[in-house]
Amino acid sequence: MTEPNLRTGAYLGKSCLLATMHDKQKAISPSFSKILQLRIEVAQIDTDQLGTFTGEIERKGSALDCVRQKCELAMNKTGVDIGIASEGSFGPHPFIPFIASDHEILYFIDRDRGFHLYQSLLSSKTNHCMKAISDSKRLKEFADQVLFPSHGLIVRPNKCQTKAMIFKGIQTFDQLEEAFIKCWRASLDGLASVETDMRAHMNPTRMGVIKELADSFALRLATPCPLCYNPGWGIVGNKKGLECEMCGFETEMVRSEIFGCAKCDYKETRSRQDGLTQAEPQYCSCCNP
Secondary structure, three states: OOOOOOOOOOOOOOEEEEEOOOOOHHHHHHHHHHHHOOEEEEOOOOHHHHOOOOOOOOOOOOHHHHHHHHHHHHHHHHOOOEEEEEEEEEEEOOOOOOOEEEEEEEEEEEOOOOEEEEEEEEEOOOOOOEEEEOOHHHHHHHHHHOOOOOOOEEEEEOOOOOOOOOEEEEOOHHHHHHHHHHHHHHOOOOOEEEEEOOOHHHOHHHHHHHHHHHHHHHHHHOOEOOOOOOEOOEEEEEEEOOEEOOOOOEOOOEEEEEEEOOOOOOEEEEEOOOOOOOEOHHHOOOOOO
């Protein structure tokens, strides 16, 4: 049986529905079109109903739950067979102290072939930040720090009896000054809360991270399972225990990678793709306790 060339066959001439309100097609379409010949079409659907960054609508469940629901919502409304959605989460980096992180997920459904597949990327490339500010000087310092005005801002009262006052998508200094004064005056503590607008169309840095993930995800979808030839063959896990080059003790570093199919149960354990066969002593709990 000849292995099909997925880059020119599996999705050639087909369309994929993208659930987004924030221009994410600009980050996802290029690689999906070039690598898979899969055309991205934007769904006309309110994805904010599943949660907003600013908290007016609380996201229920995990980011993975939300992105799956977002994809299924758009597909169920339109009846298409192929769909994709994106979701991002922001906060302290789980491994690197004192820096913020962007955790992006892309979720893909192919109902014609009968499989779901998702891939994520944790990146330190983000300007995510928020601060309570009392005067124009500190406002300007914050704006410069977070790459304004190329990256949008959100302003609201720091402490208020109502959450109704909020200014999103601020992209000029005049808009920023006006929103700051209104929120500063309305706040019970005389502070305005200023934060980065993390919606993709307001944040070029985030859009770049989504594109980075889309590039690798398209390559994965272009890779067939060696057993059933379904799209989406890639890493599904790993095994730790890379041996120390000095004492031979098994470290917590990854020794091998587990590749699997998005549809069937076939898996293969392979050596690390970077060719590393031993760990340096600094990563060994025996040599460097």
